[in-house]
Amino acid sequence: MTNLRIERMSLDEWDAALPKTGFEVFHTAAFLDAIDQHFDGEMHLYGGFKGDHPVALMPAFVRKTPLGRMVVSPPPSMSIPFIGPIVMPNSPKQSAYESINKDFTEKIIDELDVRNTRTFVRLLCSPDYADPRPLEWSGLTLKPSFTYRINVTSLDDVNSGFSRSLRREIKQARDLDVTVSVEGIEGAHDVYNDVVSRYDEQDEPFTMPWEFVETVVENLGDRCRTYVARDPDGNYLSGIIVPFSNEAAYYWLGGARAVYENVSINNLLHWTILEDIATDEDLESVTKYDLVGANTERLCDYKSKFGGDLVPYYVAESAGTSMTIAKRTYQLLNSSKIPLPK
Secondary structure, three states, X not given: OOOOEEEEOOHHHHHHHOOOOOXXXXXXXXXXXXXXXXXXXXXXXXXXXXXXXEEEEEEEEEEEEOOEEEEEEOOOOOOOOOEOOEEOOOOOOHHHHHHHHHHHHXXXXXXXXXXXXXXXXXXXXXXOOOOOHHXXXXXXXXXXXXXXXXXXXXXXXXXHHOOHHHHHHHHHHHOOOOEEEEEOHHHHHHHHHHHHHHHHHOOOOOOOOHHHHHHHHHHHHHHEXXXXXXXXXXOEEEEEEEEEOOOEEEXXXXXXXXXXXXXXXXXXXXXXXXXXXXXXXXXXXXXXEEOOOOOOHHHHHHHHHHOOEEEEEEEEEOOOHHHHHHHHHHHHHOOOOOOOOO
C-alpha cells in the first residue's frame, strides 16, 4: 500500500494540482466549472495525496434518480467523450504507477460507495489512462472504445497521411471563394444553432443547452477557438468549436454537413485547424488533433481518411442484471451524443 489518502478538492486546488501533461481539456478547472454550473447533480473533485503531494485525481458527478445513485465521469448529454482518473506518481517506475493506481482506485470505489447495488457507475477514462485493470478488479466491467488522433508534426507529414481522395477534396475546398476565420461567442452560437438544426432535420433529440456551450467557450478563453466558414457574402456555411489542452485540440462541437458549390466545407475547416496547430506559436505545445470518436462504422469511413492513429480508451461501468434499467436511463440521458458528419 502507498499510504495514500483521499481528499475532496476545490476548483482552485484542482487547477493547481493538474500536471503539465497527461490530461484532457475536459479535466481543466475551466471546463469542470462549466459542467458544475449546468449539471443537474453534484460534482466531486477527488485528489489522492502522499504527504502534501497530489499523485492522482478524479472528477465524479453524482445524481440521485428514482432507481438509486448515478456516479459518472463525464456526465451524460454534454458531448464530453472522456474524463476519468489521472495518475501522476512522483516516480517514473511502472511499479510506482501501478501501486498508486490500484490504491487510489480502491479508495475512490469505497468513497463513492460503488459496490452498493443501488449505485450505477459509468466512467469514460481518457486515452492517457492506460491501466484500467484496478477498476475491473473492483467489480466494474471494462470495454474498449476508440478515437482517432492525428499527430501534427508538420503540414507535409499531415498531408502525406491523408487519403488521396481527401487531399483532392481539400484542394478543391481551398480553391473556393470561402473564408475560414476564428470568431467569438456569436460564431459559437452560429455553430450551435447549425447543430441543433441538423438534429431537427433528422428528428433526433439534442438536449445540450446553449448556456452550457456558452459557459465552456467563455471559461476556456484562449483554450478554445471557434472556426467558422463563410461564403463571399458573409453567410454562414459551417463551423467547429475546438477546445485545447496543453497537448491536444479536440473536434468538440459542430461540423454539421455543409456543401458549397458541390464541395465539402468541413474538409477546409479541418485543414485550417491543422494548419494552426502546425504553425501558430500560441499552440506550440499542441501536437495532436483528436477527432473525438472512432466507434461508429459509417463515420469511421470518413475519419480514417485523415490518417490519424487509432487510440483506445476504456469504459468502466457497473455490472449485473440489476443495472440494466439504470444503464438504459443513462443512455437516454446521453441521447444528444454528437457524431461527426462528413
